[in-house]
Amino acid sequence: MQSVLANDGYAANPYRVQWQRETRSDPKQRMASCINLVTRKIDGCIKTLEKIIPRSALWEKAMERAYADLTRLECDPPRDLVTLRALEAGSAAAYFRAWREIPLQWKGTNQHPIPENWRRIGSRTSLLHVAGNQNAAHPVNAMLNYAYAILESQMRIQSVAEGYDPTRGIMHESREGSSAFIFDMMEPERPKVDRCILEYVKAHKFHAADFVIRSNGVCRLNPAMARLIARMASN
Numbered sequence: 389m390q391s392v393l394a395n396d397g398y399a400a401n402p403y404r405v406q407w408q409r410e411t412r413s414d415p416k417q418r419m420a421s422c423i424n425l426v427t428r429k430i431d432g433c434i435k436t437l438e439k440i441i442p443r444s445a446l447w448e449k450a451m452e453r454a455y456a457d458l459t460r461l462e463c464d465p466p467r468d469l470v471t472l473r474a475l476e477a478g479s480a481a482a483y484f485r486a487w488r489e490i491p492l493q494w495k496g497t498n499q500h501p502i503p504e505n506w507r508r509i510g511s512r513t514s515l516l517h518v519a520g521n522q523n524a525a526h527p528v529n530a531m532l533n534y535a536y537a538i539l540e541s542q543m544r545i546q547s548v549a550e551g552y553d554p555t556r557g558i559m560h561e562s563r564e565g566s567s568a569f570i571f572d573m574m575e576p577e578r579p580k581v582d583r584c585i586l587e588y589v590k591a592h593k594f595h596a597a598d599f600v601i602r603s604n605g606v607c608r609l610n611p612a613m614a615r616l617i618a619r620m621a622s623n
Contacts (some may be wrong), residue, residue: 402552408556408569422469425575426476427461430454432483432579433483440586441486450486453479469559482516484512492527500596505609509589523606527599528589530607531617535581536574538621583619
């Protein structure tokens with residue numbers, strides 16, 4: 389089988405790279421592929437809500453939104469990526485809001501106090517005035533960010549092994565040196581990572597020493613916690 393040289397200089401499968409090119413350049417094919425990714429992601433979010441998240445008014449709203457979005461994707465799908473991304477963002481916001489009141493268990497807080505907002509999962513959005521969710525101010529967000537980074541590494545290895553060009557995204561925008569196709573592959577897998585982290589959060593009793601708060605307020609995992617999250621995210 390012939391191979392082509394991808395942007396990073398490795399050998400890629402020419403048929404799969406051609407599929408990426410054709411799908412990206414054909415509006416109908418591109419939308420169909422993107423709708424499939426979002427549908428699979430919302431399906432995964434529903435499973436996480438059903439299996440892990442306690443019932444509440446926010447849970448009901450998240451489930452209602454998720455099923456409504458699946459119906460929309462099947463019966464009246466968006467015709468452009470802007471609308472599709474808005475649908476996905478709204479569904480994700482409702483999904484993460486359903487997590488907010490899940491409590492975290494702590495030990496040793498008399499000797500090692502923790503911020504009051506660490507007693508519940510709270511908001512997925514970082515309170516810090518820094519880029520996106522990458523600079524977490526909360527332990528659960530720090531664990532999620534680390535687990536998503538492990539997932540990104542796994543998807544990169546898989547995409548290269550299967551002969552895709554990881555820089556040539558379908559849903560995510562392709563930019564020189566980016567991981568656009570990796571982010572495409574990650575979307576349906578994120579809810580699985582969420583389930584893994586949430587199961588651990590609900591069963592584990594944390595200690596303040598499990599995390600490090602930097603001078604700018606960013607929360608990071610200590611080395612032992614990072615290794616544990618890496619093992620869980622890799623399974």
